[in-house]
Amino acid sequence: MGEARTAARTAIVTGGAGGIGRAIGAALGAQGVRVALADLDGDAAEAAAAALRATGAEAIGVALDVTDGAAVAAGAGVVRERLGGVDIVVNNAGWDELRPFVETGEAFWRRVVDVNYLGALRVTGELLPGMLAQGWGRVVSTGSDAARVGSSLESVYAGAKAGVIGFTKSLAREIATSGVTANVVCPGPTDTPLLAGMTGEGERGAKVVAALTRAVPMKRLGQPADVAAAVAFFASEEAGFVTGQTLSVSGGLTMA
Numbered sequence: 331m332g333e334a335r336t337a338a339r340t341a342i343v344t345g346g347a348g349g350i351g352r353a354i355g356a357a358l359g360a361q362g363v364r365v366a367l368a369d370l371d372g373d374a375a376e377a378a379a380a381a382l383r384a385t386g387a388e389a390i391g392v393a394l395d396v397t398d399g400a401a402v403a404a405g406a407g408v409v410r411e412r413l414g415g416v417d418i419v420v421n422n423a424g425w426d427e428l429r430p431f432v433e434t435g436e437a438f439w440r441r442v443v444d445v446n447y448l449g450a451l452r453v454t455g456e457l458l459p460g461m462l463a464q465g466w467g468r469v470v471s472t473g474s475d476a477a478r479v480g481s482s483l484e485s486v487y488a489g490a491k492a493g494v495i496g497f498t499k500s501l502a503r504e505i506a507t508s509g510v511t512a513n514v515v516c517p518g519p520t521d522t523p524l525l526a527g528m529t530g531e532g533e534r535g536a537k538v539v540a541a542l543t544r545a546v547p548m549k550r551l552g553q554p555a556d557v558a559a560a561v562a563f564f565a566s567e568e569a570g571f572v573t574g575q576t577l578s579v580s581g582g583l584t585m586a
């Protein structure tokens with residue numbers, strides 16, 4: 331592709347209204363990337379996009395449920411119409427609740443896999459053909475250190491995120507000569523509404539957060555911007571020779 335195209339890429343960030351997704355939008359916007367923040371909560375996505383526009387970035391909010399193929403296609407259509415073809419896909423939407431495996435069942439398993447694994451497949455499946463056709467693209471997915479080292483009370487989620495990593499490696503091989511790369515960023519415990527919701531409030535929540543923090547060699551939780559910087563790298567022009575990689579952003583929690 332020519333110079334003009336490299337000057338202004340377009341990205342879609344799923345879960346873009348949330349803690350990490352919003353920060354990814356900000357990091358990409360700061361690099362001059364046009365950003366569509368796509369989220370189950372369309373109002374929150376639009377509010378996050380408005381905040382991003384106030385910083386000078388070009389951004390829109392889009393309502394999109396990654397568990398619904400028709401909604402993914404419709405949301406992608408809105409992005410194409412308003413921002414042009416999508417060059418960068420960030421599969422960041424995710425959901426979990428801390429539960430012992432033996433207390434979970436079919437409905438919970440399906441929900442976790444639907445959002446965290448199949449959601450990434452749906453969005454990538456919708457937008458990859460356009461990137462392959464133009465010979466340039468970036469797929470960056472938010473995994474989790476839970477998938478790399480295991481995490482009590484997150485077995486189903488860890489399995490779904492491990493699926494994202496396996497999918498990414500295989501896809502990266504399959505499309506290696508196409509100009510499209512695929513990589514995964516794995517946050518450790520990161521200070522977001524998802525983490526707060528999982529740990530709970532009050533004394534019990536504070537204890538869980540303290541235990542998570544103790545487990546991190548750097549002795550702090552991750553911040554959304556820590557994760558966003560790694561996503562922005564994989565999404566950049568300069569990362570064109572990097573594919574199939576899994577990068578932990580977790581204060582040293584995972585070293586592999």
Ligand SMILES: NC(=O)c1ccc[n+]([C@@H]2O[C@H](COP(=O)([O-])OP(=O)(O)OC[C@H]3O[C@@H](n4cnc5c(N)ncnc54)[C@H](O)[C@@H]3O)[C@@H](O)[C@H]2O)c1
Binds near residue numbers: 397
């Ligand atoms: N916070 C952590 O400690 C942590 C650790 C490891 C991995 N992650 C992963 O990072 C990603 C971002 O998480 P976060 O902590 O910012 O969570 P968050 O809950 O703050 O944000 C997630 C966003 O995803 C959206 N979302 C949920 N289901 C969706 C769906 N079906 N379709 C579209 N959007 C949907 C939510 O509305 C929310 O805005 C997730 O994939 C999560 O699994 C988070």
